[in-house]
Amino acid sequence: xxxxxxxxxxxxxxxxxxxxxxxxxxxxxxxxxxxxxxxxxxxxxxxxxxxxxxxxxxxxxxxxxxxxxxxxxxxxxxxxxxxxxxxxxxxxxxxxxxxxxxxxxxxxxxxxxxxxxxxxxxxxxxxxxxxxxxxxxxxxxxxxxxxxxxxxxxxxxxxxxxxxxxxxxxxxxxxxxxxxxxxxxxxxxxxxxxxxxxxxxxxxxxxxxxxxxxxxxxxxxxxxxxxxxxxxxxxxxxxxxxxxxxxxxxxxxxxxxxxxxxxxxxxxxxxxxxxxxxxxxxxxxxxxxxxxxxxxxxxxxxxxxxxxxxxxxxxxxxxxxxxxxxxxxxxxxxxxxxxxxxxxxxxxxxxxxxxxxxxxxxxxxxxxxxxxxxxxxxxxxxxxxxxxxxxxxxxxxxxxxxxxxxxxxxxxxxxxxxxxxxxxxxxxxxxxxxxxxxxxxxxxxxxxxxxxxxxxxxxxxxxxxxxxxxxxxxxxxxxxxxxxxxxxx
Amino acid sequence: xxxxxxxxxxxxxxxxxxxxxxxxxxxxxxxxxxxxxxxxxxxxxxxxxxxxxxxxxxxxxxxxxxxxxxxxxxxxxxxxxxxxxxxxxxxxxxxxxxxxxxxxxxxxxxxxxxxxxxxxxxxxxxxxxxxxxxxxxxxxxxxxxxxxxxxxxxxxxxxxxxxxxxxxxxxxxxxxxxxxxxxxxxxxxxxxxxxxxxxxxxxxxxxxxxxxxxxxxxxxxxxxxxxxxxxxxxxxxxxxxxxxxxxxxxxxxxxxxxxxxxxxxxxxxxxxxxxxxxxxxxxxxxxxxxxxxxxxxxxxxxxxxxxxxxxxxxxxxxxxxxxxxxxxxxxxxxxxxxxxxxxxxxxxxxxxxxxxxxxxxxxxxxxxxxxxxxxxxxxxxxxxxxxxxxxxxxxxxxxxxxxxxxxxxxxxxxxxxxxxxxxxxxxxxxxxxxxxxxxxxxxxxxxxxxxxxxxxxxxxxxxxxxxxxxxxxxxxxxxxxxxxxxxxx
Numbered sequence: 001x002x003x004x005x006x007x008x009x010x011x012x013x014x015x016x017x018x019x020x021x022x023x024x025x026x027x028x029x030x031x032x033x034x035x036x037x038x039x040x041x042x043x044x045x046x047x048x049x050x051x052x053x054x055x056x057x058x059x060x061x062x063x064x065x066x067x068x069x070x071x072x073x074x075x076x077x078x079x080x081x082x083x084x085x086x087x088x089x090x091x092x093x094x095x096x097x098x099x100x101x102x103x104x105x106x107x108x109x110x111x112x113x114x115x116x117x118x119x120x121x122x123x124x125x126x127x128x129x130x131x132x133x134x135x136x137x138x139x140x141x142x143x144x145x146x147x148x149x150x151x152x153x154x155x156x157x158x159x160x161x162x163x164x165x166x167x168x169x170x171x172x173x174x175x176x177x178x179x180x181x182x183x184x185x186x187x188x189x190x191x192x193x194x195x196x197x198x199x200x201x202x203x204x205x206x207x208x209x210x211x212x213x214x215x216x217x218x219x220x221x222x223x224x225x226x227x228x229x230x231x232x233x234x235x236x237x238x239x240x241x242x243x244x245x246x247x248x249x250x251x252x253x254x255x256x257x258x259x260x261x262x263x264x265x266x267x268x269x270x271x272x273x274x275x276x277x278x279x280x281x282x283x284x285x286x287x288x289x290x291x292x293x294x295x296x297x298x299x300x301x302x303x304x305x306x307x308x309x310x311x312x313x314x315x316x317x318x319x320x321x322x323x324x325x326x327x328x329x330x331x332x333x334x335x336x337x338x339x340x341x342x343x344x345x346x347x348x349x350x351x352x353x354x355x356x357x358x359x360x361x362x363x364x365x366x367x368x369x370x371x372x373x374x375x376x377x378x379x380x381x382x383x384x385x386x387x388x389x390x391x392x393x394x395x396x397x398x399x400x401x402x403x404x405x406x407x408x409x410x411x412x413x414x415x416x417x418x419x420x421x422x423x424x425x426x427x428x429x430x431x432x433x434x435x436x437x438x439x440x441x442x443x444x445x446x447x448x449x450x451x452x453x454x455x456x457x458x459x460x461x462x463x464x465x466x467x468x469x470x471x472x473x474x475x476x477x478x479x480x481x482x483x484x485x486x487x488x489x
Numbered sequence: 490x491x492x493x494x495x496x497x498x499x500x501x502x503x504x505x506x507x508x509x510x511x512x513x514x515x516x517x518x519x520x521x522x523x524x525x526x527x528x529x530x531x532x533x534x535x536x537x538x539x540x541x542x543x544x545x546x547x548x549x550x551x552x553x554x555x556x557x558x559x560x561x562x563x564x565x566x567x568x569x570x571x572x573x574x575x576x577x578x579x580x581x582x583x584x585x586x587x588x589x590x591x592x593x594x595x596x597x598x599x600x601x602x603x604x605x606x607x608x609x610x611x612x613x614x615x616x617x618x619x620x621x622x623x624x625x626x627x628x629x630x631x632x633x634x635x636x637x638x639x640x641x642x643x644x645x646x647x648x649x650x651x652x653x654x655x656x657x658x659x660x661x662x663x664x665x666x667x668x669x670x671x672x673x674x675x676x677x678x679x680x681x682x683x684x685x686x687x688x689x690x691x692x693x694x695x696x697x698x699x700x701x702x703x704x705x706x707x708x709x710x711x712x713x714x715x716x717x718x719x720x721x722x723x724x725x726x727x728x729x730x731x732x733x734x735x736x737x738x739x740x741x742x743x744x745x746x747x748x749x750x751x752x753x754x755x756x757x758x759x760x761x762x763x764x765x766x767x768x769x770x771x772x773x774x775x776x777x778x779x780x781x782x783x784x785x786x787x788x789x790x791x792x793x794x795x796x797x798x799x800x801x802x803x804x805x806x807x808x809x810x811x812x813x814x815x816x817x818x819x820x821x822x823x824x825x826x827x828x829x830x831x832x833x834x835x836x837x838x839x840x841x842x843x844x845x846x847x848x849x850x851x852x853x854x855x856x857x858x859x860x861x862x863x864x865x866x867x868x869x870x871x872x873x874x875x876x877x878x879x880x881x882x883x884x885x886x887x888x889x890x891x892x893x894x895x896x897x898x899x900x901x902x903x904x905x906x907x908x909x910x911x912x913x914x915x916x917x918x919x920x921x922x923x924x925x926x927x928x929x930x931x932x933x934x935x936x937x938x939x940x941x942x943x944x945x946x947x948x949x950x951x952x953x954x955x956x957x958x959x960x961x962x963x964x965x966x967x968x969x970x971x972x973x974x975x976x977x978x
Contacts, residue, residue, distance in 0.1 A: 307794075369878075
């Protein structure tokens, strides 16, 4: 056995004399999943300690936009005049998160969604009963509900289109507010939080049961005994360049959607025990394209080809571009489309090129002569009749584009913050049961070991929709916490 | 610890009284990688036993086309009048197998390629000094050398274009011949082969060293002690639907390029010990499209868009289609292009539709009106001048397409064998050193454990070229066998 703290390899319980701390349930990582697990375990009567490597709770969850993908008839949906069912929610997510969405987890997630909304409300989060009706990454309004692609083709033919993006009532990013309320609830439930403490290795007894962890705090090893269970909730692995290179190299060199601590440590600790993984190559991807411009014009690739209905959930047009099309990408929009977006909703985005004719614009963009003319020509011929037989964008957004034409470069970023035009985070992780038990490569559970949030593979298949990370992180975090509190008893 | 043979979980050496067999080096799997490892280990003086779950050696290697990607100035290249260097070979493979090709393995592979050719020649394989000069999946000739995309854009700008596909002198698929010669050499070197014997779990001693394996033979457990090392060479995991769903779901439901035994067992056995993996989502993909037709016309997606220079290595246009474009795919060719391919080289491929005009053809294919007209129109306008600014196909293949036009459907398959139009196998596997040592998630070697072939992640990044599986399987199999023979001594 290796020395304590020397890496993710497991440490034998027998090699540790007296543990520095003892608890029933040890949770590694205090983002939304770890917080939810800690809260439910404590409410179920367990002694709980939550570790976080940062100076306070929050993690990447606190840095997020705060969207929660919820539905099936929540009070917010009703206040906005929408009827929804768990079945419609399931049908949409099965398509949008697929192929390969986890049917069992997804079914529970949709059936439990109204109750899960109430759990957030009970934390003290408030949601306004108003709808943000234009496609966007984040509402800058205080509307409580937003569309996340449910009303775009082909999803509008698969399930009744109902908006399910729930946003807490706060200006700016809502993630910090969710984590503030959750952290307060965790404290009130009696769980202890040890900050600046990074779990580094699991402790295993002779029977192969996980009975604790060795963490690092200010350069020293700290040992934790967990009488019932350890819950891994350290996030994904977008900040670990080596894991990224091995499993999701398409995000190398791009912006990371994280607080910098998604180091894959929880995944590696479990892998060292023979845990199984799923979807390690799958990532969320966000192209720094403003959906409000894209829907009013078109998104094209380096060859000037259009490839998707621009009114889909913007993460979907981002994946369609970044994973499947030659870069660079451009938003082509005309003056009418550009001016239709109010100044304060433009996020500082300005065109790189404006030209009176398409031949001039395609030349400016380095495309073969005729490329954009063919694409825009085909688009306009059908848009005239409110049709889009190539990509099926909703007629609401269809009209022929007229000169002058502008090209917007995603690499210039939002609010004057240039980059590669691409940011993302990882979705793959440990194989878990619906109760958060970690499975090994034989398909058996690893006794005493649980995982939730982006350390685990959640409801997702190959796709992603905003609000499903905070959503399934808390939903299955809660289940893991409840099960962990009873484990080994 | 679980019972013997109950799954991939490791078995404690102490739980096995007397082993049924003892050897220095135990090799699991007798395809090209296992055979190469066994041969070199035996030649280095080790006692060797090779297990294979089938009734004889061969595995998926024997079912393959037999191409070997070799270069740097082999006798066959010289006989065909080509000068080559290890650096040009490296530059091409780094680009074609990338992004993310393994630089250290690739460097060794290219620098050692002429010597590795000689190793094949010494097995008794013969290669004719003649070149097959037309893009194809497999030569039906007995030419010893073929292009594998080296002369297509952008690769012809990255490295001096030299053909490196080496094919043993045999009609039909050459894989069986390679395995026949290799199996004979393994036997002559004194290694024993146990057929109908599937390794199922590794045996580990108290210090964490791999010291053997438990296999199944006719429903009974058979135990093997390996005094020096175990080499895992059981192939990839394309035949395990569960692993495919978790790691490379895009191949689910498609044809498998394997002998049916690529069950991922070697990968799972090592994962149970905490081994690390790489590139588990990456696969070879072959669209059932005849390159000879594609280069003379064009490949388009469901929207009638063209997307790649059709003269690339055909696995590359296959990945470009299957992983990145909406299906179905079509080869559009005119009468002159179709007739230019001799009957015996058409592999039974016939058009599904032949029309006098493009509007008729696009309607027959269910494309929006104008889709094919725009694509073929743009192609023809430039082809007239020997140019292809969109995709950069070599001028050799460029001329305007003229009526009548034909559309060929890959789903009809070759030689009247219909399918999904797609076949493939997995490229991801265990992280290994250049000597085949299996690495765990801490980056340390797992003592006594080696892997080669598609059980390991080889020279590949995100890309693939024919001949690199037999190529790196044997090359690094040999290195693993040599190192294993000296292990633990």
